[in-house]
Amino acid sequence: MSDATVASAGTGPVATHCPYCALQCGTRLGRSGASVTVEPDPDFPVNRGGLCQKGWTAPEVLGVPDRLRTPLVRGADGELAPATWEQALDLVADRVLRIRDRYGADATAVFGGGGLTNEKAYTLGKFARLALGTSQIDYNGRFCMSSAAAAQTAAFGLDRGLPFPVEDLGRADAILLAGANPAETMPPLMRHLSQADLVVIDPRRTRTAALAALHLQPAPGTDLALALGLLHVAVADGLLDKAYVDDRTSGFDEAWGRAASWWPERVEATTGVPVSAQREAVRLLASAERAYVLTGRGAEQQSKGSDTVSAFINLALSLGLPGREGSGFGCLTGQGNGQGGRELGQKADQLPGYRSIADPAARAHVAGVWGVAPEELPGPGRSAFELLDALGSGDGPRALFVFGSNPAVSAPDAGRVTERLRSLDLLVVCDFVPSETARMADVVLPVAQWAEEEGTLTNLEGRVLRRRRLLSPPPGVRSDLEVLRELAVRLGQPAERFPAEPREVFEELRRATAGAPADYSGVSHERLDRGEALYWPCPEGGSGTPRVFLDRFAHADGRARFTPVEHRDAAEVPCAEYPLIATTGRVLAQYQSGAQTRRVEQLNNAAPETFLEVHPDTAARAGLADGDMARVRSRRGSTRARVRFEPSLRTDTVFLPFHFPGEGRANLITNAALDPRSRMPEFKVCAVQIGADLP
Numbered sequence: 001m002s003d004a005t006v007a008s009a010g011t012g013p014v015a016t017h018c019p020y021c022a023l024q025c026g027t028r029l030g031r032s033g034a035s036v037t038v039e040p041d042p043d044f045p046v047n048r049g050g051l052c053q054k055g056w057t058a059p060e061v062l063g064v065p066d067r068l069r070t071p072l073v074r075g076a077d078g079e080l081a082p083a084t085w086e087q088a089l090d091l092v093a094d095r096v097l098r099i100r101d102r103y104g105a106d107a108t109a110v111f112g113g114g115g116l117t118n119e120k121a122y123t124l125g126k127f128a129r130l131a132l133g134t135s136q137i138d139y140n141g142r143f144c145m146s147s148a149a150a151a152q153t154a155a156f157g158l159d160r161g162l163p164f165p166v167e168d169l170g171r172a173d174a175i176l177l178a179g180a181n182p183a184e185t186m187p188p189l190m191r192h193l194s195q196a197d198l199v200v201i202d203p204r205r206t207r208t209a210a211l212a213a214l215h216l217q218p219a220p221g222t223d224l225a226l227a228l229g230l231l232h233v234a235v236a237d238g239l240l241d242k243a244y245v246d247d248r249t250s251g252f253d254e255a256w257g258r259a260a261s262w263w264p265e266r267v268e269a270t271t272g273v274p275v276s277a278q279r280e281a282v283r284l285l286a287s288a289e290r291a292y293v294l295t296g297r298g299a300e301q302q303s304k305g306s307d308t309v310s311a312f313i314n315l316a317l318s319l320g321l322p323g324r325e326g327s328g329f330g331c332l333t334g335q336g337n338g339q340g341g342r343e344l345g346q347k348a349d350q351l352p353g354y355r356s357i358a359d360p361a362a363r364a365h366v367a368g369v370w371g372v373a374p375e376e377l378p379g380p381g382r383s384a385f386e387l388l389d390a391l392g393s394g395d396g397p398r399a400l401f402v403f404g405s406n407p408a409v410s411a412p413d414a415g416r417v418t419e420r421l422r423s424l425d426l427l428v429v430c431d432f433v434p435s436e437t438a439r440m441a442d443v444v445l446p447v448a449q450w451a452e453e454e455g456t457l458t459n460l461e462g463r464v465l466r467r468r469r470l471l472s473p474p475p476g477v478r479s480d481l482e483v484l485r486e487l488a489v490r491l492g493q494p495a496e497r498f499p500a501e502p503r504e505v506f507e508e509l510r511r512a513t514a515g516a517p518a519d520y521s522g523v524s525h526e527r528l529d530r531g532e533a534l535y536w537p538c539p540e541g542g543s544g545t546p547r548v549f550l551d552r553f554a555h556a557d558g559r560a561r562f563t564p565v566e567h568r569d570a571a572e573v574p575c576a577e578y579p580l581i582a583t584t585g586r587v588l589a590q591y592q593s594g595a596q597t598r599r600v601e602q603l604n605n606a607a608p609e610t611f612l613e614v615h616p617d618t619a620a621r622a623g624l625a626d627g628d629m630a631r632v633r634s635r636r637g638s639t640r641a642r643v644r645f646e647p648s649l650r651t652d653t654v655f656l657p658f659h660f661p662g663e664g665r666a667n668l669i670t671n672a673a674l675d676p677r678s679r680m681p682e683f684k685v686c687a688v689q690i691g692a693d694l695p
Contacts, residue, residue, distance in 0.1 A: 015041060016468040018055040019115070019450035020591050021186045022161070022333035022460035023047060025055055029451055029470040036062055036451065036470065046166050046459065047188040053589055055188075057600045061433070061449065062471070064599040068432055068446035069476045080444060085478070085486075092443050093490035095426045096132070099398050105133035105378070109387055109397035112139035112346035113404025114335030117455030117467060118520075119505040120480045121337065122352055122512070123498065124403055125345025130370060130497070131488040135381035136397050138348040140405045141341050142384035143412075146678035147305030148295060148331035149342060154306075154563050155313045156322065157554030158517050159342075159354070160536070161333035162461040163322075164547045171326060172196040173288035176281065178312050179223060179298020179684075180332050183207035184588040189332075197288070199281045201226065202298060203583060204613070204655055205648035214280055218271035220583045220653055221570035221685040223299045227311030228567055229267030230282050231259040234318045237279065239286040241320030248323060248559055255314050255562035262567070270567070272650070286319055290326040297334060298585070301684045303571045306677035310563035317560055323549035333460035335592070340458030343518040344509065348387070349380040352509060353516025362516070369512045371497065383679035385412060385672050392423030399426035403480060408436040409593035410658070412681040414667035415637040430480055435595040436661050447480050448473040455502040456528065462535045462545075464520065466528045481505065514540065517554065570685040571673030572635070574652065578687035580618065582632060584658045584666045594659035610664035612641040612690065613655040619643055622690045629693040632656065634669035634686050640693045641666075654690060658683075 013030040026044025030037040036059035042049035071088035072080040083091075099107050110128040112121060121139075128137040149159040156163070169175065170192040176199040182189040184207050197213040200206070201223065209215040218226050234240055235256060245252050264275040285291045293316040299308045309331065316322055316329040333339050345352040355362035357380050367374040382390060388411055390396030400421070411417040421427060421440055429441040432449045452473040458464050473479070478486075485498040499505050503525050514521035522538035538544040552558030574581060589606035590597045597603045612630050624630050626645040631638055632654065640663045641656055649655065656666040671686040 014468045014470045016451070016470070017457065017465050018051065019058055020054045020336055022336060022338050023166075023186050023188055024336060024457055024459040024465050025051055025188055027051070027055065029059070031470070046461070048191055050188040050191055052187040053603060053606065054591055054597060057602050059451070060600045060602070061596045062451055064433060066434055066599070067474070068434060068438075068444060069474050070446060072444040074442045080441075088443055088445060089486050089490060092426070092428055093487060096399055096491065099425060100133070103398055106136050106381070107397055108132050108134050108399040108401070109136035109391070110134070110346075110401045110403070111384070111387065111405055111407060112137065112341070114139060114141040114144055114338040114341040116337060116341060116346075116404045116480070117453070117457055117502070118337065118340040118344055118464075118509065119455045119502045120403070121341045121346045122344045122509045123481055123484050123505055125352065126370060127484045127488055127498065129377055130372065131491045131493045133378060135348070135378035136387055137346060137381055138384040138387050139341060139346045140384065140407070140410060141335060141338050142347070142679060143301070143410065143681060143683070144297065144334045145331070145338050145342055147300040147302070147675055147680045148309050150306040150678040151309035151313055151563070152331070154310065155317070155561050156549060158548065160462040160548060161339050162330035163549055164328050164330065164461065165463070165535075166192055166461050168326065168328075169193060169292060170195060172290045172292050174199065174284045174291045176285060176293045177201065177208065178227070178293070178295045179300065180294060180296025181206040181208045181585065182332065183211060185334070185586050186332070187588070197284050199284055203650055203653050204646075214277060214284065216273045216277050216281060217650060218273050219650065220581045221302060221573075222271040222567075223302070224304055224308040224311050224565065225262060225267055225270045225567040226273055226278070227308060227315055228259045228262040228565070229264060229271075229278055231255070231311065231315045231318055232262045232267075233264060233278055233282045234286065234315065235259070237282065239282060240318050244320030245318065248553070249317050249562060250557070250559045251562035251564070252318075254564040258564045258566050259314070291319065291321055292327060293321060293329045295331045298684055300331070301680060301682065303673040303675050303682040304568055305675050305680045307565040310565050314562050314565075317562055322560060323553060325547060325550060337457040339460060339462060340456070344513075348383055353513030353520070354518040355516050365515070366512050369508065383674070385674060385681050386679065388417050388420055389672070391420035392425070393420070398424060400424055400428070402427070402429045402437055404430075406435040406437045406593040406595050408440060409595075409661055409665055409667065412667055412670040412672040412683055413636050414665050414670075430483055431595075432477070433595055433599060435593070445483055446477045447483060448477055453479055453502070456506060456525070458536070464523050464528065464534050464536065464538075466525065571671055571682050572685065572687040574687050578634065578689050580688050580690060581653050582634065582656060582669060582686050582688040583653060583684045584656050584670060587657045587659070590657065590659035592659065594661070598659070607657070607659070610639070610641045610657055610660040610666065611644040613644050613646045613649060614690065615649045615651045616645045616647060618651050618654070619645060623692060624690065630690050631693040632669055632688050632690050634671070634688045636671070637668040639663060639665055639668045654688065
C-alpha cells in the first residue's frame with residue numbers, strides 16, 4: 001500500500017498490469033483514502049492470481065519522498081536547481097540546435113528503455129529520426145533480448161519471445177531452461193512450470209535449479225559447447241526426429257557437421273557437465289510428448305550469445321519441437337515491454353513493426369505514415385554500448401537524451417560509461433525518480449509513472465496489453481509523450497506530427513506496422529478494452545496469432561533454418577592474475593538497476609546490499625570469511641561486496657547481483673566485449689580476482 005497523495009483520474013478499481021517484468025501480471029489497482037492498493041487479477045492467465053514481492057509493493061514507488069516533481073537544470077554552480085517547464089524545454093532545444101549546427105544531426109543521441117509503453121517507444125524512435133534527424137538511437141533492450149532476437153530471426157524468420165501463450169507451458173511434460181532463473185526473476189511463471197520435469201542449465205544452484213529434475217552446472221561461458229554436445233547426443237543416440245527435420249527445416253547437415261565433433265566426453269572436459277547428465281537431459285526432452293526449450297539471459301548475455309541461442313534452437317529443431325502445438329522453443333523476455341520495445345522503432349537498425357531501416361520499401365512505408373520523404377530518414381546507427389562508448393569523443397554524440405534507463409548502473413564497464421556521460425555537452429534525463437544517471441544530467445524532466453498513464457505494452461508471449469490509469473500525475477509532472485511533442489515543436493516539427501494522446505499515437509502505430517513482421521494494424525484500444533486476447537502478428541480484420549509457426553515458419557520457403565555454429569572461448573578466460581570467473585544476475589527483491597525497487601522499504605530490507613556469492617573453499621584461498629567485505633577486481637575496475645558462502649557454487653565461479661549503485665556496482669567489472677551478430681555485451685563472463693576490501 002502506498003501513502004502517495006491520490007489525485008483524481010477516474011473511479012477504481014482499475015484493471016492494469018504490473019510495471020516490472022515481461023510477464024506483465026494482471027493487477028487491479030484501487031484507492032483507500034490517500035493510499036493506492038493492489039491486488040492480483042485472478043482472471044489474467046499469465047499470473048493466475050499470483051504476484052511476486054515487487055508486484056505487491058509496486059504502489060510504494062508512486063509516493064517515494066524523492067519523487068521528481070519539477071524540472072531541474074544544472075546551474076553555473078554545478079548544482080541541479082528547480083526550473084519551470086518552459087525554461088527547461090527552451091534550454092534543451094536551444095542547446096540541441098547549437099550542437100546540431102556545429103557538429104551535425106548525429107551529434108545528438110537517444111537512449112531508450114524496454115519499460116516504455118509501445119506508444120512511447122514508437123514516438124521516441126520517430127522523435128529521434130524526424131525531430132533530431134539522428135541515426136544515433138538505441139535502447140537498453142540491446143543488453144537484454146538482442147542475442148535471442150538475432151538467433152530466432154535467423155532460425156524462424158521472426159522474433160517473438162514466446163511464439164505461444166504462457167499457458168501452454170503448464171501442459172508440458174519436460175522443459176529445458178538454459179540460463180534462466182524464473183523462480184527469482186518472474187516467480188508467477190513457476191505456476192506454469194510446476195507440472196513439467198525441469199532441466200536447468202546454470203552455473204549456480206538457483207532457486208529454479210533447486211526445483212529441477214536435473215541441474216546441469218557448466219562453467220560460465222561454455223553454454224555453447226554444452227548445446228552442441230546435446231545436439232550430438234540427440235543424433236548419436238537415435239533421438240533425431242528425421243521426418244520433422246526433412247519436412248520442416250533446412251541446413252541440418254551443416255549444423256550437424258559442427259556438432260559432430262562435440263562428443264559427450266569432450267563436452268564434459270570443456271563444461272564440467274557429466275556425460276550421464278547430458279544424456280539424461282536429451283532423453284527427458286525426447287521422450288516427452290510435450291516439450292520446450294527456453295533460453296534466458298545466462299545463455300544470451302555473452303559475446304557469443306547469438307550462437308549459443310542458435311545452438312539451443314538447433315537442439316529443439318532436431319527433436320521436432322518448434323511449430324508444433326504443445327511444444328516449442330522460446331526465450332524469456334526480461335523487461336516489462338522488452339518485446340514491444342524492440343519492435344516499434346527505438347532500436348538502431350529498425351523501424352516500427354520490425355522493419356529494417358535499411359530496406360527501401362520499409363523506409364517508404366513508414367515515411368509515408370509520418371508524412372516525410374524516405375530520404376529524410378537517417379540510416380542505422382550505433383548499437384547501445386557502442387553508442388555509449390562513443391559519447392563525447394571523436395565523431396561521437398555530444399548530447400544524449402535518456403528515457404526509461406539508468407546506464408550509469410546498468411551498462412557494462414560502467415566506470416567507462418560514467419566517464420563518457422560526464423564528457424557530454426548536454427545530458428537530458430526523463431525519469432520519475434533521481435536515478436544515478438539523472439543525478440549526472442544537465443536537465444532532468446519529471447515524467448509520469450505506470451499508474452498515472454494510459455497506453456499498451458506487449459508481454460513476453462506477444463500479447464498486446466492495456467495499461468490503464470488510476471491516478472493523475474502530481475502537479476508539475478508531464479507524460480513522456482507531452483515532453484517529446486513539446487521538444488519536437490521547439491525543434492521545428494509541426495505539433496500535429498507528434499500527438500500526446502496515447503490512443504492517437506497507437507492509431508498511427510497501427511498504420512506504421514501494417515504489413516510488417518510485427519503487424520499491430522488489427523489491434524486497437526477498443527478491442528483490448530473489450531477483453532480480446534490479441535497477439536501479434538494481428539493484421540487489420542484479424543484475430544491475432546497466439547501460436548505462430550504451426551503451419552509454416554516465416555522464411556519465404558516456410559522452413560526453419562538450422563544455424564551452423566562453433567564453440568569459442570569467452571572474450572576473457574581465467575589466468576594467474578585473474579583466476580576466477582564472475583557472473584552476474586538478479587535477485588528476487590530487486591529489479592534491473594534498482595532505481596525503483598531500492599526505494600521500497602520492504603524490498604530493500606529483503607535485499608539491502610550487494611553480495612559476493614562464493615564457494616567456501618574459494619573464499620578461504622582468498623582469505624575471506626562469510627560476511628566479510630570483499631573487493632572484486634577485473635581488468636576494467638573493481639567493486640566491493642559482502643561475502644556470502646554458497647557451497648553449491650562451482651569453485652571457479654563467483655556471482656554478484658547487478659542492482660546496486662556506487663562502489664557496489666557489479667557492472668564496474670563486467671566486460672563490454674560484443675557479440676558480432678547482436679552487439680550484446682558479455683555481462684555473464686569476466687575474469688576476476690577477489691580479496692579483502694582493504695581501506
